[in-house]
Amino acid sequence: RALLSSLALWLLLVLPAWGQYSLYWELPATPGSLCWGSSSLVVSLHPEGLAVNPASLSALKWRTFNASALQWWQEIYAGSISGNMPVKPLGNFSLSLGYWSLGSMVALSAMGEPLGSIESKSVLWGLGAGRELFFGIKAGLNLKGYSLMMPERKDWGWAMDLAGQYQYRFLTGTVMARNLGPKFPVNNRTRFDLPTSANAGISAVIWRERISVGLLWSSARDAEPVLSAGLAARPLGFLELRLGYDNDDAKPERSPLGMGLALSTTGSQDYRIEYGYRSYGALGSVHAISIGMDF
Numbered sequence: 001r002a003l004l005s006s007l008a009l010w011l012l013l014v015l016p017a018w019g020q021y022s023l024y025w026e027l028p029a030t031p032g033s034l035c036w037g038s039s040s041l042v043v044s045l046h047p048e049g050l051a052v053n054p055a056s057l058s059a060l061k062w063r064t065f066n067a068s069a070l071q072w073w074q075e076i077y078a079g080s081i082s083g084n085m086p087v088k089p090l091g092n093f094s095l096s097l098g099y100w101s102l103g104s105m106v107a108l109s110a111m112g113e114p115l116g117s118i119e120s121k122s123v124l125w126g127l128g129a130g131r132e133l134f135f136g137i138k139a140g141l142n143l144k145g146y147s148l149m150m151p152e153r154k155d156w157g158w159a160m161d162l163a164g165q166y167q168y169r170f171l172t173g174t175v176m177a178r179n180l181g182p183k184f185p186v187n188n189r190t191r192f193d194l195p196t197s198a199n200a201g202i203s204a205v206i207w208r209e210r211i212s213v214g215l216l217w218s219s220a221r222d223a224e225p226v227l228s229a230g231l232a233a234r235p236l237g238f239l240e241l242r243l244g245y246d247n248d249d250a251k252p253e254r255s256p257l258g259m260g261l262a263l264s265t266t267g268s269q270d271y272r273i274e275y276g277y278r279s280y281g282a283l284g285s286v287h288a289i290s291i292g293m294d295f
Contacts, residue, residue, distance in 0.1 A: 023146070023157070023159070023179065023184070023194075023195070024050075024098070024100055024122045024124055024146045024148070025050035025051070025098070025124055025126065025144045025145075025146060025159075026195075027078070027100070028049075028051075028070065028276075028278075028286070028288070029048075029049035029050065029068060029070050029078045029079070029080045029098055029100075029288070030048045030049045030051075030066070030068040030070070030080060030082075030274075030276070030288055030290055031068065031242075031260050031262075031274040031275050031276030031288040031289060031290050032044050032046075032048040032242075032260070032274065032276065033048040033049060033051045033276075034070065034258055034260070034276035034277070034278050034286060034288045035230075035242045035243070035244045035258035035259055035260035035276040035277070035278065036214075036228070036230035036242065036244035036258060036260075037228045037230070037244050037245075037246040037248070037258060038051075038199075038216050038218055038226065038228040038246060039201070039214045039215065039216045039228035039229050039230035039244060039246070040230060040244075041053040041056075041174070041176065041199070041201065041216055042056075042172070042174050042201035042202070042203040042214035042215070042216050042230070043203060043212055043213070043214035043230035043231075043232060044230075045057075045059050045060055046060070046064055046066060046082070046084070046292070047064075047066070047082040047083070047084060047094045047096050047126075047128065048082070049068060049080035049082055049096055049098055050080065050082075050096050050098050050124050050126045050144055052082075052094055052096060052126060052128045052142045052144075052161070053140070053142075053163055053165075053174065053176065054094070054128040054129060054130040054139075054140025054141055054142040054161065054163050055130050055138045055139055055140040055163035055164055055165035055174060055176075056130065056138070056140070056163075056165060056172075056174070057084055057091070057092035057093070057094055057128060057129070057130030057140055058091055058092050058130045058131050058132045058138050058140070059138075059167075060084050060086065060092055060294075061086065062086070062270075062294040062295060063083070063084065063085055063086065063294065063295050064083055064084040064292065064293070064294050064295075065081070065082075065083040065292060065293055065295075066081065066082050066083065066290055066291070066292035067079075067080070067081045067290060067291055067292070068080045068081075068082075068274075068288060068289070068290035069288065069289055069290070070286065070287070070288040071286070071287050071288075072284070072286050073280075073283055073284035073285075073286075074103055074284075075101070075103030075104055076100075076101065076102055076103050077100075077101050078098065078099060078100045078101070079098070079099045080096065080097065080098040080099070080124075081096070081097050082094065082095065082096040082097070082126075083095055083096075090129075090131065091129060091130055091131030091132070092129070092130050092131070093127075093128065093129050094126070094127070094128035094129075094130075094142075095126070095127060095128075096124075096125065096126035096127075096128075096144075097123075097124065097125055097126075098123070098124035098125070098126075098146075099121065099122070099123055099124070100121060100122040100124070101119075101121050102119075102120045102121060102122070103119075103120075104119060120148070120149065120150040120151075121148075121149055122146055122147065122148045122149070123146065123147050123149070124144070124145065124146045124147075125144065125145055125146075126142060126143065126144040126145075127142070127143045127144075128140060128141070128142040128143075129141050129142075130163075136166055136167045136168060137164070137165070137166050138164070138165040138166070138167070139162075139163065139164050139165070140162075140163045140164075140165075141160060141161070141162055141163075142160060142161040142163070143158065143159075143160050144158065144159055144160070144161070145157060145158035145159070146158075148185065153187070154187060155184075155185035155186065155187050155188050156185060156186050156187065157181075157182075157184030157185045157186060157194075158181055158182075158184075159178075159179045159180060159181035159184075159194055160180050160181055161176060161177065161178045161179070161180070162176065162177045162180065163175070163176040163177075164176075170204050170205050170206055171202065171203075171204050172202070172203045172204070173200075173201070173202050174199070174200070174201040174202070174203070174216075175198075175199065175200050175201075176197075176198075176199040176200075176201075177196070177197070177198060177199070178196070178197045178199060178218075179194045179195055179196045179197060179220075180194070180196055181194050182194070193221065194221075195220045195221050195222070195223065196220065196221050197218050197219060197220035197221070198218070198219050199216060199217065199218045199219075200216070200217050201214060201215055201216035201217065202214070202215055203215075209234075210233065210234045210235075211231070211232070211233050211234070212230075212231070212232040213229075213230070213231050213232075214229065214230045215227065215228070215229050216228045216229075223250060224249060224250070226246055226247060226248045227246065227247050228244070228245070228246035228248075229244065229245045229246070230242070230243070230244045230245075231243045231244070232262075237266075238263055238264055238265060239261065239262075239263060240261060240262040240263075240264065241260075241261050242258075242259065242260035242261060242262065242276070243257070243258070243259060243260075244257065244258035244259075244260075244278075245257055245258075252281075253280050253281040253282060253283050254278065254279075254280050254281070255278055255279040255280070255281070257278070258276065258277065258278040259276070259277050259278070260274065260275055260276035260277060261274070261275055262274040262275075269293055269294065269295045270293060270294040270295075271291075271292070271293050272291070272292050272293070273289070273290070273291055274288075274289065274290045274291075274292070275287075275288070275289050276288040276289075
């Protein structure tokens with residue numbers, strides 16, 4: 001059958017790989033997850049596309065909605081929508097939907113002859129639930145999955161995250177077990193263990209809630225531990241400046257620094273526009289933008 005050489009090269013060189021496959025829900029699809037990296041799980045209360053800390057959902061007092069678009073190099077792009085709904089007395093529930101377009105790729109025969117262009121894409125989903133239990137202790141569960149669609153082939157996988165959180169004054173501590181589930185991808189001859197990870201983080205909101213900082217330590221199966229840090233500073237009431245850092249050596253082309261900003265208004269409904277940026281070296285730069293509201 002046709003050899004999808006261009007797709008295989010893209011998977012091996014661009015996506016952060018465990019074995020030869022990646023989890024599309026691990027890829028940044030919002031300005032926050034692009035800028036802050038994994039630390040968005042402790043810096044941001046809102047779902048960042050498919051990156052959700054379910055334990056922090058209970059801190060959201062209003063319904064939220066966010067729509068994001070992300071442009072990678074060439075024809076590769078992503079989009080996501082996510083939202084949160086408080087349901088008393090059960091807690092808060094989130095829904096995330098995502099889409100990746102991997103662009104046009106050339107299919108080759110076994111003899112190396114071009115057979116024309118093909119399109120491949122991935123659709124993602126996520127369902128989260130979080131609740132405050134007692135004395136500042138919060139817990140949450142997040143289910144997530146993806147489907148990778150190519151001509152004559154369809155792979156899919158799913159996993160869940162468990163999270164616990166404790167808040168004391170301006171400090172919040174978080175522990176998470178991420179990517180718990182079966183081997184992936186389903187419908188493929190070769191299947192891999194999920195990159196299950198243990199995560200511990202701390203965040204703080206200081207200076208009259210004008211500065212938010214967070215640290216997240218992550219240790220995944222068959223990978224070096226990663227430390228991720230995020231900062232959000234609000235010098236003006238409507239302007240938030242963002243900076244992120246991580247020491248993930250598994251992505252040598254990717255800059256350890258991410259940047260971004262957010263513009264927001266407050267009132268009976270809160271609106272915001274966000275932007276995120278990170279360089280991937282010779283591969284190019286990645287930009288993301290989103291609009292959102294709390295109501």
